[in-house]
Amino acid sequence: MTRKTESATKRSPEAMDVEQWLHVYEKMVKIREFEEKANELYLKAIMPGLTHLYSGQEAVAVGVCEALRREDYITSTHRGHGHCLAKGASVDLMFAELLGKEAGYCRGKGGSMHIADPASGNLGANAIVGGSAGIATGAALSAKKRGSDQVAVCFFGEGALGQGLLYEVMNMASLWKLPIIYVCENNLYNEYTHYSEALAGKVTARAEAFGIHAETIDGQDVQLVYETTKRLVERARRGEGPAFLECMTYRYYGHHVGDISRTYYRSKEEEQEWRNKRDPLKLLADKLVGGKLTDQSVLDRIVTDVRSEVEKGMQFGIDAPYPDQSEVNQHVYA
Amino acid sequence: MSTPEREITFAEAVREALAEEMRRDSNVFIMGEDVAEAGTPFKVLSGLVEEFGKERVMDTPISEPGFTGMGIGAAITGMRPVIDIMFGDFLTLTMDQIVNQAAKIHYMSGGKMKAPIVFRTTMGASRRSGAQHSQSLQAWVSHVPGLKVVIPSTPYDVKGLLKTAIRDDNPVVFIEDKMMFKMKGPVPAEEYTIPFGVADIKRKGDDITLVATSSMVQVALGAANMLEQIGISAEVIDPRTTTPLDRQAFIESAKKTSRAIVIDEGYESYGVTAEIASVIADGAFYYLDAPVKRMGAMNVPIPFSPALEDLTVPTEETVFQMAKTLCRRD
Ligand SMILES: Cc1ncc(C[n+]2csc(CCOP(=O)(O)OP(=O)(O)O)c2C)c(N)n1
Numbered sequence: 001m002t003r004k005t006e007s008a009t010k011r012s013p014e015a016m017d018v019e020q021w022l023h024v025y026e027k028m029v030k031i032r033e034f035e036e037k038a039n040e041l042y043l044k045a046i047m048p049g050l051t052h053l054y055s056g057q058e059a060v061a062v063g064v065c066e067a068l069r070r071e072d073y074i075t076s077t078h079r080g081h082g083h084c085l086a087k088g089a090s091v092d093l094m095f096a097e098l099l100g101k102e103a104g105y106c107r108g109k110g111g112s113m114h115i116a117d118p119a120s121g122n123l124g125a126n127a128i129v130g131g132s133a134g135i136a137t138g139a140a141l142s143a144k145k146r147g148s149d150q151v152a153v154c155f156f157g158e159g160a161l162g163q164g165l166l167y168e169v170m171n172m173a174s175l176w177k178l179p180i181i182y183v184c185e186n187n188l189y190n191e192y193t194h195y196s197e198a199l200a201g202k203v204t205a206r207a208e209a210f211g212i213h214a215e216t217i218d219g220q221d222v223q224l225v226y227e228t229t230k231r232l233v234e235r236a237r238r239g240e241g242p243a244f245l246e247c248m249t250y251r252y253y254g255h256h257v258g259d260i261s262r263t264y265y266r267s268k269e270e271e272q273e274w275r276n277k278r279d280p281l282k283l284l285a286d287k288l289v290g291g292k293l294t295d296q297s298v299l300d301r302i303v304t305d306v307r308s309e310v311e312k313g314m315q316f317g318i319d320a321p322y323p324d325q326s327e328v329n330q331h332v333y334a
Numbered sequence: 335m336s337t338p339e340r341e342i343t344f345a346e347a348v349r350e351a352l353a354e355e356m357r358r359d360s361n362v363f364i365m366g367e368d369v370a371e372a373g374t375p376f377k378v379l380s381g382l383v384e385e386f387g388k389e390r391v392m393d394t395p396i397s398e399p400g401f402t403g404m405g406i407g408a409a410i411t412g413m414r415p416v417i418d419i420m421f422g423d424f425l426t427l428t429m430d431q432i433v434n435q436a437a438k439i440h441y442m443s444g445g446k447m448k449a450p451i452v453f454r455t456t457m458g459a460s461r462r463s464g465a466q467h468s469q470s471l472q473a474w475v476s477h478v479p480g481l482k483v484v485i486p487s488t489p490y491d492v493k494g495l496l497k498t499a500i501r502d503d504n505p506v507v508f509i510e511d512k513m514m515f516k517m518k519g520p521v522p523a524e525e526y527t528i529p530f531g532v533a534d535i536k537r538k539g540d541d542i543t544l545v546a547t548s549s550m551v552q553v554a555l556g557a558a559n560m561l562e563q564i565g566i567s568a569e570v571i572d573p574r575t576t577t578p579l580d581r582q583a584f585i586e587s588a589k590k591t592s593r594a595i596v597i598d599e600g601y602e603s604y605g606v607t608a609e610i611a612s613v614i615a616d617g618a619f620y621y622l623d624a625p626v627k628r629m630g631a632m633n634v635p636i637p638f639s640p641a642l643e644d645l646t647v648p649t650e651e652t653v654f655q656m657a658k659t660l661c662r663r664d
Pocket residue numbers: 052078079127128129156157158159160187189190191255
């Protein structure tokens with residue numbers, strides 16, 4: 001891959017407020033641990049259906065959402081657990097939703113691919129690839145109409161670059177200077193196909209064609225993702241219009257939990273390379289400990305605490321009751 | 335002494351409903367192609383941009399899925415958009431946004447989110463517009479749980495139903511017959527709304543029930559006049575909304591008359607007529623003296639040539655003939 005990405009390794013975390021970065025680290029660990037448990041629930045046949053794990057991409061969701069306020073909007077994707085947690089959802093209600101329980105965020109009616117938590121600004125995950133581009137852009141239009149200074153972020157995988165809807169709404173977002181950031185998580189694969197087989201030209205050029213400011217960055221460096229997003233969000237809040245951010249990243253697991261044998265589309269070496277050299281959690285830990293901003297023991301403690309929170313949350317989901325059968329035809333109409 | 339009733343056109347009634355609701359609620363806005371100064375190709379919205387400005391009567395690029403989706407995003411975040419989809423045939427372009435997004439948001443979020451949005455669009459053949467500008471696709475959207483569907487047939491109904499649609503907290507597909515925009519009818523000057531799911535008896539009768547929607551209501555009324563000449567008394571009922579559907583009204587009427595024809599301008603196969611006919615067959619079975627008949631658009635792409643196009647849609651004459659046969663008067 002000969003993509004130009006801004007190098008982050010040289011950047012130091014000194015400017016960071018340590019408390020904030022420990023918080024960021026905790027969020028990334030929470031996503032990682034949540035997904036480990038989600039995978040376990042699938043493997044033990046406790047979880048109905050399939051799910052798409054976010055492991056490996058944590059720095060994108062956390063870095064972006066760290067630059068947002070609670071009332072700012074996001075829309076998410078089929079690979080959405082990371083976005084939910086980063087925007088402020090809690091693990092117990094998420095597990096309950098994954099397991100189809102009434103206590104879940106959507107009373108068990110949404111499931112893994114449809115978690116919505118409007119209270120934390122999460123307008124919902126979407127199982128239609130690129131399907132939320134209109135919704136996110138409409139939320140930005142609404143924010144502008146209501147005179148609020150909310151910003152919307154539309155998360156999508158690079159596979160959504162094949163959907164026409166995205167280009168229709170980017171055109172309108174630019175025309176009307178809407179406060180929206182299009183965050184393209186380029187994890188290299190559209191399901192089982194390398195993106196280079198599905199994508200012509202340069203990604204950022206697509207946004208630039210609409211007069212939208214566009215950048216490609218290393219999506220494994222949470223500090224870089226955060227700082228870049230912060231700049232783009234401030235710009236949008238000032239009324240300077242939309243931006244497009246391509247984050248280069250990687251999913252550690254299969255396209256979904258059942259995608260176990262992957263060698264026909266990507267090598268084990270490639271997977272190891274990303275896990276060993278580009279892991280977003282390790283990269284941040286190295287910066288914090290290496291820069292003597294904190295001790296490894298503090299990070300270990302965070303991991304221990306998060307593990308117990310996730311463990312409890314999972315148990316909550318398992319123990320929670322299913323919805324009553326009378327729920328089946330409730331909420332069809334408001 | 336009652337005041338003489340005011341008469342306005344169908345298009346004026348639509349415009350009045352929109353203007354009144356936009357005055358009442360500042361969250362209501364219109365978005366679509368050529369809706370502002372042009373007032374749409376049908377001139378239905380003329381004058382609105384002058385009163386409400388371009389912020390609330392927004393011209394968009396020719397991007398139906400895009401502005402439909404944006405309307406949904408605005409609806410779930412506090413606005414009440416009215417999305418203008420110029421021709422009903424273009425509903426096909428917006429289907430993912432309407433069917434997979436708007437219709438399901440409330441349910442999938444366990445009732446946490448709602449999408450109060452109106453998709454205004456058109457239907458109907460007979461304008462010599464060819465196969466891609468003439469379809470009546472109400473069956474497509476009526477099939478999907480989570481959507482409400484309105485197909486009004488008079489200036490009075492369109493005004494009252496559109497105001498209800500804008501106030502409804504659900505996505506509503508609102509389908510107007512292009513051929514009816516110039517039709518005049520009584521519309522009171524005072525404000526009113528019409529509830530969804532309440533059929534309207536457009537003409538009382540005893541011998542046969544004609545359930546007719548939108549453009550087919552006038553056809554059914556014309557056929558009823560012809561039937562009267564030969565001593566058959568036809569009742570004409572207009573469902574006004576296909577979702578929710580006033581099942582009881584058709585059943586009661588069919589029980590009374592013992593015969594029914596259901597007429598809708600959508601394609602006859604798998605159409606709105608099939609649903610309503612089955613409701614009647616089910617609910618009035620023991621009272622029926624003849625099978626319930628259905629009349630819709632012929633199952634062909636709508637042809638351009640007037641000589642052919644006119645064959646595809648039910649007419650007063652074909653409805654009259656069908657009713658005569660059902661009443662064994664042929
Ligand atoms: C419109 C649509 N087409 C196809 C699918 C099936 N599908 C689900 S995920 C996916 C790949 C998406 O790739 P990408 O957008 O890069 O996201 P990633 O899975 O890599 O996070 C496909 C093809 C779908 N859900 N929606």
